[in-house]
Amino acid sequence: MTDTPQKPGAYARKKKPFVKPGPRRPGLPPEGPVLLYGLHTVEAAFANRARKRIKLYATENAVNRLQERGVKIDVPVEMKMPRELDRMVTKDAVHQGMILEADPLPAYGSFDLKGARLVLALDQVTDPHNVGAILRSAVALAVDAVVTTERHAPEEGPVLAKSASGALDMIRHVRVKNMSRFIDEMKDQGFTCIALDSDGPATLEDTDFGDRTVLVLGSEGKGVRQGVREACGTLARLDMPGEIRSLNVSNAAVLSLYVARKKLGL
Known part of the structure; x- marks a missing residue:
């Protein structure tokens, strides 16, 4: 009796084909520490x-x-x-x-903004250094929260945290899937939503503020997207009297927040 030859690896466990995991949705809190x-x-x-x-x-x-x-x-x-x-x-x-x-900070949403009076929303501002500097200014000016989009915005990480110089742990950083929808939700809650735009019909100083306000800034170059501007309904501009007519978004945030606090009587 002769042994029947076996195929190499006949009793070996079959390896499952490698499947590369899909990418994690950008903008969400990091997975793991x-x-x-x-x-x-x-x-x-x-x-x-x-x-x-x-x-x-x-x-x-x-x-x-x-x-x-x-x-x-x-x-x-x-x-x-x-x-x-x-x-x-x-x-x-x-x-x-x-x-x-x-661990990353808990995920905050629009439901965490009850009682807020001044909220700063950043529409697709992607540079973590700029967002970090804005977070720091927002803490200094006692803003209630900073809102960014899940996509096209820096996730929580060492560069953002270092640029914020501690501010990341001192203010609520809300991430939303859709900025236009977020604006609609805030308007339903009684917020006045104002988008900064160089073609705004009036300066921010001459714009009417409500008792509760969301101030929206866009990325450098593109600015606030059209759909978000339309959702806000109110546009305002920052007039620069000098030869350079525009500011870095982090500098524009400081100036506009200072004006907003004055208008709100804060």
Whole structure:
């Protein structure tokens, strides 16, 4: 009796074909932990009750500096040399000797804006440095929330957090799927929605504000999209008397928010 030859791998488990996972929808909170670095960013993350912290990687000097500033370090600490921290972040990232591993912030929606009086909406502003600077200005000017679109907007991450210099953990950052629909929802709640546009019929100072206002700024170059402008209904402009007639969006945000607070009596 002869053995029947077997085909190679006859009893081996068949491998399933590799299927590349589909891309995660841009603009949503990152999957898994994020790394936050820099003194003000890490300090604000420790002060934010909504931020779930996991682990701190830091030099001894950085830990001492945090403690001197009254930060209660409530997570495990792994001591690192500066060069080790350098390898954990992108090139030229200024970590100041500390990197905090943490979960992304909870997802906020329009339902979290009850009681708000001044809301800033950014229509497809994509540069994380600009959005971070705007978040910082919004905190300084006591804005109730900053709204961005899920797509064509920076997700929460180290660059945005560092640019915001702690502001990411100090203000509600709302992400919406459709900015025009969001504007309609806010108008139904009694908000006046004003889109900044260079062709606005009146200056922002001469525009009527309601008791509750959403101020909408668009990306540099394209500005606020037509559908969003139409949803707002009210357009206003910032007049520049000098030879340069336009501002960087982060600078335009500061100026328009300052005017808005004056108009609202805040």
